[in-house]
Amino acid sequence: MVDERQLRDTVKNTVSRDDVKYVVGYKNGTYGFQVTPAFAFSAEDADKFIFSPLCVNNLAVYPMLEEKLPLRKGEEEDTRKIGLVVKGCDSRAIVQIIQEKGLKREDVILIGIPCTGVIDPKKINAKFPHQTKTVDVKEDGEKFVIKVNGTTHKISRDELLFEKCKHCENPNPVICDILIGKEVKTSKKENYEDIKSLEKKSLEEKWEYWEKQFEKCIRCYACRDACPMCYCKECMVDQLSPQWIRRSVNLSENTAWNLMRAFHLAGRCIGCGECERACPMDIPLTKLNKKIEKDVKEMFDYAPGIDAEEKPLLAMFKPDDSEEFIL
Amino acid sequence: MDRFVLSKEKTPKFITEIIAKYNVFAPVENEGITLFKQIKNPSEINLEFSNSKVPPKALLFKQTETLFKFTPGVKGKIDPMDTNGGKTVVFGIRPCDAKSFAILDHVFKGDYEDPYYLTKRENTILVGLGCTHPDVNCFCTSFDDGGPVSAEYVDVLLTDIGDKYFVEVKSDKGKHLTKTMNKLLIPATEKDGKKKNEVEKKAVDIITRHTKTDGIVDKLDKIFDNPFWKNIAIKCLGCGTCTYLCPTCHCFDIQDETTMSEGARIRVWDTCMNPEYTLQASGYNPRPERMNRVRNRVYHKYNYYPKNYDIIACVGCGRCIDNCPVNIDIIDVVTEAGEVKV
């Protein structure tokens, strides 16, 4: 369990610093199991901050969403830092962005949370439908404790955990300035079971699977906008000349978009699963991202978002990289 | 309005008869989500849904629509499209989604009639399904008209009253559809009517989330420059899911697509949440910040639209709330906007 009082105090101290613009964390949402990003501009804003297993959002996206509008006469650029509450995966996003020079380390203050896994909103909403009032979820060992309509339910973690959390190798922040509580120990190992079982299928079966998924896509690009790593100034899909991917929504363009989105995250995706969570059409996007993550690990012995000093995967090479496919 | 009942046993027959004469679109379970798709057999339908993921507006205002074909280049020729899509029935549409068509009509009619939407609209009969189990974020009762089991905007409304459906035939289109079905449709008794009212009341009571829409138009006029909007918008990711899945959002982009020898001008849904939406060729953007864009979405629905057409462009389906990845909740936004001190 995260000590919320310590969290709030830390946020208060951080936001009170002169060199901090605001701190982003979590607060209760407007209904049911919703938790929503919260922005503290002053110490009292921190009072509503929480951390529970419902805090799924990857807040690393917010420093990348900062709008840099043209300065007016006499106006100076606001270079103050942004404070962020980060879990293990979120901190990896920040590391990766720093590695790519999208951010400088000193641009952010990271309040680290040792994370024991978060709940998949889809699973919990299916289990307890129609919750209009805000519901609290607590942890108790290997169970989640959920109080709904006066009754307390104890439910095993495995039943509600996000799939990505079940095999998370980095529950503790990879970098942070202040850690709330103690690091958690983990022996979890990513086994890529889902990926392997899909890999084993025939080409026809694989296409049949993905065709159905890509056909659903409505190309809202929520996957891109929710992703902390998708921070290009102009996304290639918004480009008009050359227009690589047409605007019309059909299987061909949808496939091109989904493949390119996945490829652009090769060696960069840190597996927070925000794309899939944001996707309104329930396309299993992490299955694409994880596949590349697995390949990259096997082929190049590389994992993104661990070391900010390392060079990005596709911007470097080893002379002896495998080339068995080359004629 | 004519009232009948239709036994559940005979419902497949009822649907089969419609399929024989019309293109029928109905809610279908598709890879984990419910969508309106064309069906050939009543067994494909899934009526146990609360709201389809994509609103049925997509059937009349298609996400990708060809406006006309042309020969590309500077010696161009135009090849017009046939806008008639054939006689269609949308089966199982929710009263809220049906209301959205009444709202969209205002935009697509007017000085310049949109033939693509209007021809489809004219040729489409809406067979609604009363919403007996509204979802957590449904708030259709917050508006002056409509409601979970309202027949106001459909041609025929079916309401599940236990072992049968209560059938209300609302319009001429509805009469035309049902007139040959007298073997299936039995005139409703007073008891059936009572039962329907009970079901309706129950459905209305399930809806516990409300927003205050009284005086919202005037109120929004007063708080345009209020910092409130910045606070609402700061967590917005600009993903646009809210607009794509909104049954009343009607914005679109027009693009030319070509091969070497053929081309077409198409229109596709667009979203005002994307900064490119208003970006001018000169580089100037009148809505440069997320605040501008989020505010525009709310104002478009709750201020601009009522000013122009005297109806709020929101039906309370709750899709934008359900699907927002950061929990921007229009119920709360509107309620809080009403409470902002000026």
Add this chain to the structure above:
Amino acid sequence: MNTNPYQPWLATIDDIQEEVGGQRAIKTFKLVFQDKNIQNDFNFLPGQCTMVSLFGKGECFFAISSSPTQKGYIEVSVMKLGKVTSALHECEPGDVVGVRGPYGNSFDVEGWQGKNLVFIGGGIGQAPLRSLINYVVDNRKEYGKLDVIYGVRSSKDLSYKQEFAEMEKRKDVNVHLSIDVEEEGWKKFVGFVPAHLLRVKPSPKNSIAITCGPPIMIKFVIQNLEQLGFTEEQIFTTLEMRMKCGIGKCGRCNIGNLYVCKDGPVFSYKQLKNIQGER
């Protein structure tokens, strides 16, 4: 007439006038509808706009820069900026484009009869004003005193040179040209348009001021007009937005509840003051 508002009529580029060269080049295209009936039925008033398309490139919304008194064709002046305008600049006489319209409202040419008119244009913003100026000049005796204030960056950026030369010869039109930065051989005013306006000092009495140009110029022109005593009902401007449909459906050109394509592009300053919205 076809009833599909999205489908343009074919028009041939009859003539192309190179107004300005360089990075942000401006050309004026003279367009003639292929169908004579369409040409005759295409009735517009100064201030109205048209949607011009190149098949395969896309559509753009332009103010009609010719006057309705010039029969048998319409003209649009286009600055080379984006994808479509760049492609248009590659076109040659004889090429075919699509045209639909006319769209939007217009200047109140009837209501302004008998009044003195002050035109204040900057850069490409002169295009819609040119339509009105030519209309007024062609109906000269219906209007009072005419002042045309037009400013550009340098003498090279001056559009409609020929027309201005002819207008300057007339005794019943006062032309005031200016450039932003000093240049050898330029004997007229040097400075920004709002400053030039103060120097010309038109009287607000029985006058209407019409301005069009970059947003920042409009802002200061309006300030200076008010300083000269013009009321908000006497000031008019025409606006621009990114547009796709031109008929108030695609949603992007709204200022508050008004659509620039349908309810504009001509707005009085009084109207603008009272609508809330981004522009």
Add this chain to the structure above:
Amino acid sequence: MPKEFEPNIIGFLCNWCSYAGADLAGTSRIQYPPNLKAIRVMCSGRVNPIFVINALQQGADGVLIGGCHPGDCHYERGNYLARRRMAVLKNLLEYTGIDPRRVRMTWVSAAEGKKFAEVVREVTEDIRKLGPMQQFKRENKW
């Protein structure tokens, strides 16, 4: 009788080696199938995966990327970077059900006209066996 399938192959050939190799094959009058349509790029490292995806969308049945031999890149490292990229892309394509043999890569130097012809022959025959690219080809049905 349906017309026999002739594969349509797009070749992205680097200016300094593969393209010169193709040139040499031509001037040496070495025959190779005419199915390959060559697009000259300055370096195999210039080949953005969207080029490949887009080619497959627009009617290519296969794509061949030609670069300099390792260590010979005119820009020192372009071919190494391309190699990594294509390794990832090929796996991704296979995973989504697109035969990875549709996307090939080769090192051909300016002196290897013969090798170039051989590679084109091999790729053409492979793709002939695979048949036309169908999965996500643009239909242009408006």
